[in-house]
Amino acid sequence: MTAALEGPTPPVIIGRSSSHFTRITRIFAAELRVDTTFQVVRDLMSSNAEDYGGNPALRIPSMRTPGGVWFGALNVCRELWRQSPLKPRVVWPEDLAVPVLANAQELVLQAMATEVSLVMAKVGGGEVTAHQAKMRTALVNMMAWLEENAGAFLAALPPQRDLSFLEVSLFCLVAHLEFREVLPTAPYSELTRFCRAFAARASVSETPFRFDP
Template sequence: MKPVIIGRSSSHFTRIARIFAEESRVEYDFHILRDMMSPKPEDYGGNPALKIPVLKTPSGSWFGALNVSRELWRQSSHKPDVSWPEDLTEPVSANAQELVLQSMATEVTLIMSRVSGGTENGAHQDKMRLSLGNMLGWLDENAASALNVLPAGREVSFLEVSLYCLVKHLEFREVLPTAPYTALTEFCQRFGTRASCAATVFRFDT
């Protein structure tokens, strides 16, 4: 039985998991969560947080992009050399990982309030947008140094995959213009040549 990823083709956290499936050469069935506003944990593979992605395997459900990516890697017979977040032992790379994941979470909050008809104005929304811009600015300045200290022999890293998914998603959902972030744009052009990126392009599920 193939593992099942529950997610959406437009979701950046789901794309991280799907890129790891491709990099690990693990086949999976993709179950699209049709209603992002569903209040039922069973629609999210039992995830009480009501979030995607979730991976369903015979041993149980795995909640969240990092858990899903690790489990796909464990199931892989190819087992690519992956640099995981715990391997980031320099402040610049560890902080880059933190800011990528925080940016993704901030983006989710901004988009969910947009699509659910909530307010897009107000002091906290303004602060979230300021925070997101600050984080992108920091990442643009520091991405090269952060990527430089990754192990040279790695095939791929969680940092690169998540950074790529973040920047491409900001463009896809038009949350903010990414062209001014030239270092991040160049990184995406380089990293985006991988087959795993081409196989998982963002799109809206119909």
């Protein structure tokens, strides 16, 4: 009896639909037309690395492929690009060769990480500590810088591009602040204007934030 032929195994993105870092990878997968499956991390309090795809940092997202597991949003996005049949023009963090662009990417990722810490502290309950107050001040400061400089750094991106890691991560950050009710984004007019334009992409409507059941 001849065994049935099996097609290639699609990559498995391991994360949560409510995670902004995870959403970056899902937007990239949609933009790059790479078929993936999704594995939800059910318990973010778990200390078992296997629940996070083997990531010893106990963080999401990861992506499991036949060649191995990739840890972190940027690593996952790079591998998705390598697997993409389209090979679009993507602007990566290392391509941001002027201060306003490099600083924007740094602050977006720092703001995302700070937001995660604030959300997890809120979930844990208890009184607000001095460190948490400092983190919130830092987040407000970072958002103010991004708002003030949005026009400059978005204009400085290479015009001949199909996608940039900066734009995807910036959109996910701003949208997540409202979704998790960490900061109101109405005061950030430049950032909300950018998000409204970016949200016209099909990849955004295909990857909405939601709480996994």
